[in-house]
Structure formats: C-alpha cells, structure tokens
Amino acid sequence: MWANSPPDLFISLNSIVQGISCFAYARMIDIANSEFVQNACLSVILWNSRIQTNVYLFVKNIYDQNELIRGPVDFALWTYETIETMTLRQKLEPTSNRWIQVCSLVKEKDTSKNSYHYFEICDKTNSNMEETDMDRCFDEYRYEKGYINEKYDDCDSIAIMKWDGKYKVRKISEKASRMKTRSSFSKEMEPSCVRMLSVEYTAPSKAAPILLKIPREMYIQGNELFSAAFVYRALEYQPEPFEFDMEYVLKIMDGEIRQIELRKNQYIIIEENDYCVKEI
Numbered sequence: 018m019w020a021n022s023p024p025d026l027f028i029s030l031n032s033i034v035q036g037i038s039c040f041a042y043a044r045m046i047d048i049a050n051s052e053f054v055q056n057a058c059l060s061v062i063l064w065n066s067r068i069q070t071n072v073y074l075f076v077k078n079i080y081d082q083n084e085l086i087r088g089p090v091d092f093a094l095w096t097y098e099t100i101e102t103m104t105l106r107q108k109l110e111p112t113s114n115r116w117i118q119v120c121s122l123v124k125e126k127d128t129s130k131n132s133y134h135y136f137e138i139c140d141k142t143n144s145n146m147e148e149t150d151m152d153r154c155f156d157e158y159r160y161e162k163g164y165i166n167e168k169y170d171d172c173d174s175i176a177i178m179k180w181d182g183k184y185k186v187r188k189i190s191e192k193a194s195r196m197k198t199r200s201s202f203s204k205e206m207e208p209s210c211v212r213m214l215s216v217e218y219t220a221p222s223k224a225a226p227i228l229l230k231i232p233r234e235m236y237i238q239g240n241e242l243f244s245a246a247f248v249y250r251a252l253e254y255q256p257e258p259f260e261f262d263m264e265y266v267l268k269i270m271d272g273e274i275r276q277i278e279l280r281k282n283q284y285i286i287i288e289e290n291d292y293c294v295k296e297i
Contacts, residue, residue: 107256113141114181115151117158121174122246133261135249151180159189173246180206186240209236209287212272218248220262227257236287243267244284
C-alpha cells in the first residue's frame, strides 16, 4: 500500500495546483473584464495621451517663439537628414521656411537619345520679407526664367515658392515670361479640399512603380501639379533609385476614390473643391 501512496500524493498535489491555477486565471479574467479595471485602463490611456499632447505643444511653442532655439534645432535636423540621405541619393528641401525654386527638365542636345537633363535654381529669401514682396519675387522668377523654355524645343519648367509651410507651384512658359498681371497673394495661398490618396510613377523601363509622396501643403488653390518637371523633382526628393523615362504614366487615386492617369503632356490645376486636368 505504501508503495503506491507517493504517486497518488503527487497526483493529488498536481490536481490541487491545477485547480488553483484555473481559479486564479478565471478570477484574473473576471477582474480584467470588470467595469472598474476597464475604466482605469481607459483613464491611463487618456492621461498618457494628454501628457504627450501637452508636452508636444509646450515644446512646439518654445520652438516657434524662440529663434535662438529654432535655428540650432533646424540645423541639427538638417544635418541628421543630410547624413541619412547621403547613402540614399535623396535630395532635401532647404530648411528655411521661405524660398523660391525653379526646376527645369531639358532634353539633351543629342537627339538620338531620349535622355533629359534636370537642374534646379534655389534662392532663400529674407525671413522678414513681406508677403507682397515675396509674391513679386516669385513672379519675377517666372518672367526671368521663361527664356529657358524659349531656348529649348523640348523643355518643361516650374517655379515653386514656399511661404511658412505652404507651397505655390506654377508652370513656366513663354507666355508666363511675357505676362505682367498677377492675382493677390492671399487668394493664391488658400488651401484646397483636394487630396490625393496615392501617386504612382510607372515607366516602361522599370517594372515596379514608385510611390511619390506629395506634401499636403502643396494642395493649394491655383497650384499646377504633376507636369513632367514636377514629376522629375518628386523623384529626386524620394529615396528609391530611378531611371526617368519621358513615356511615364502617373497613376493617381484622389480622395473621392477616382483614378486618373497623367502623361508628359498633362498636369492638373488645384481648385477649391476639385481639380482639372490640362493639356500642354
């Protein structure tokens, strides 16, 4: 009888332990599902979110109001992004909040090759410049650089202005270089309700498409987006390697789940609640 007692004792102890474990697990489930614990967890999540928001707003306010801090922080971020993107072959926009850039896409002189040369001219403006002066400088750039399109038979150029986080984008043409009328600055910098959910660059020479990220701040009323020069610039400012092909197709899905395709001779103009496709 004693020979069989130890195994029976172990079995009994094991059953007791399992019973206690099951009971404890069941109690923990009950506690976790209780209204008190759920409310406590929700309070912790809301409390944590509120702290993060307050810290973010506090730091952002210091950054926005103190130029002595904003300058070194911008430089540190620019340095980090520059080092990071050196290995990715990706361009970066100027850290300044106000600048004007002219981008041109010109076909090489050797007509036997379907290759294009892309170049940029960027000017950082004075941070104290008034809105009307900034707008005048932007139009002067469009007038002065219009000769590029007159000089080359196959050329596309755009002018981009960044003003305190907003972008103004216009095509440059021979007509623009001779035009001397312009609308008010404030009207042309009003945000649009238009948003693009995805913008994909596809080309015959590349099997996989490249997703282009367009800043939300570019969706400003009156902006002229997705011309050939605009597409090349967007490729320059993203990390994926690419070979530009003028026979590209730009596949776009907008916020209304509509799909459109743009080619080299097309671009869109952003309106208040919609956009229109234009032919060049």
